[in-house]
Amino acid sequence: MKNNLLLEIKDLHAWVGDKEILKGINLQIKKGEVHVIFGPNGSGKTTLLNVLMGFSGYKVSGKILLHGKDIINLPVDERARLGIGMSFQRPPAIKGVKLRNLITTSAMGKDDLMEDYAAKLNLTGFLDRDVNLGFSGGEIKRAELLQLILQDPEIIFLDEPESGVDLENIALIGEYTNILIGRHQEPEKGKTMKELYRQRRKSGLIITHTGHILNYLDVDIGHVLMEGVFACQANPGEMLHTITECGFEECFRCFRKEKEHGE
């Protein structure tokens, strides 16, 4: 099943200055799989996505294999062109650059669907506004979704997709996140749903503090990130339940216990 692997992370470390943030991350994401990473603030979730995307400001070591090819030294834009897309938690506002202009410059030929998806995401009036300038939390997330749907990446990183989003927006964001990661499956004649699910080709890596997005999205595997390492891998639904009931305190407790045993 090796050829089914889309993204493989091997012993990934990252430092900001002298401070080690990621301390040996290992992760495998197969084609069609969606993973979620839970973790308390400061555990290294955003750093992990930033390092996978190739942003500056980190010293890194280890391997990031996309289709078996190590991309750890590639610049951000080459990673994007190889099929990685990312939805930012707090993207910068870019004065004077209209959202329409950004999409037509970057959407890799899919901008003919722009008006259509903008209307579906209630963003029609936003196409002629400066990118993210004065957007509310929900508007930012919807604009990110619009850009990513048109970019059509193979693997999608979502950084806190529900943060700053009000109740009115969360269902819409959930719906289009499903479309983005290819989980929105309509029945088709002549094929069973099982067969259709097996055809899924898109993968996702979602990081979340609260886990609310899981009410709208089915994910396959859950992880807990603690102090720069994965502390746990389990059923994401159970994980969310535990974290909601007991908080990350329970994760810390478990993490320390296993660490003691390990040593």
Added chain:
Amino acid sequence: MANNKDIQTGDLDLSLYHEVAEEHPEVADLSRLSSEDQKVLLMSGIDTSGKERSGSFFQKDHSVIHCQTNFDGAEIMSASEARKKYDWLKDYWGKAVPIDKDYYTRRADEHQQHGYFIRSMPGAVVHYPLQACLYLSEDKLSQDVHNIVIAEEGSKLNIITGCATAPNVRSGLHVGVSEFYVKKGATLSFTMIHNWAEDMAVRPRSAVIIEEGGTYISDYICLVPARDLQMYPTAIIKGKGAVATFHTVLLARPGSLMDVGSRVILQAEDCKAEIISRAVSTGGKIIARGDLVGEKPGIKAHLECKGLLLSDQGVIHAIPELQGKAANLDMSHEAAVGKIAQEEIEYLMARGLSENEATSLIVKGFLSLDIIGLPDDLKKELNRMIDETDTNAM
């Protein structure tokens, strides 16, 4: 002004330029100009079809070769002819920009070859802009012009002027005195686009006098290299409730010096002024000046000066100044010089844009002012110009 120490000789080597130009024949229609010339004009804001213009004026070197008005409420002609035609013009000539103000104003007076005269009649609403082009087609020629614009009481007037050099010209001198009179309740939008050869020296000397309730909006755009550009237009607000706005967009490449400012002197109560400039240097030097002088109560004025420095060789020197001379006025400024935030570049790169594409998109966004008070078509035209600006140098 800092560079004008010597009123006798000026600050440029004038032996580089010659004074006598070949006379050019008139053209009935700007669309009959050569395609090279038309291309330059298009990038200078001039519509050679003249379709959506109320009138056109075209001066090539020292000859006015085309002049036409399509609208009864406005007129456009050579300033020298207007001076012969209208005796009353002596009440305006040299009144906003004194002839002996500096070396270049004196020089323009002594060497003047035309320039344009544009006037909107009282109460006239001139829907389509009038366009004027000052064109230099001979290398190392000096062109000295005197322009006069009068927006009569209650009129509305839009003007687009393009100052440009023909593709074969590398060097030259352009000296232009421009005097603007905005009468009671009138509105004048003046858009000036400079499209010079890289070795040009340019010395505009402009002043605006605004009466009660008048509005003056200036947009100045220079996105091409000019070796040495120095200007500091001044608006004097003389009547209550009048408004002056200056927008400036500059791009300096290596080897360019742009010393450009705007000044508004608010001499009446309840007046407003706004000066906004955007400067980008890819290696040239930009001095971005701004000066607001508030002399009466109830004045509101703001100055905003932002610079993007894309190269260690470049210099952006922002000099914002405020002078308040009465109680109960409100004046402010903000100035910022910096580089593009890495976060913005990487955000765009995450969408698949290369670093150069991302930089270029951000720079164009920075330069594209959302200009208030201009016709939509003109806004589109200006943004198109910014879009088409050569990004290789960025």
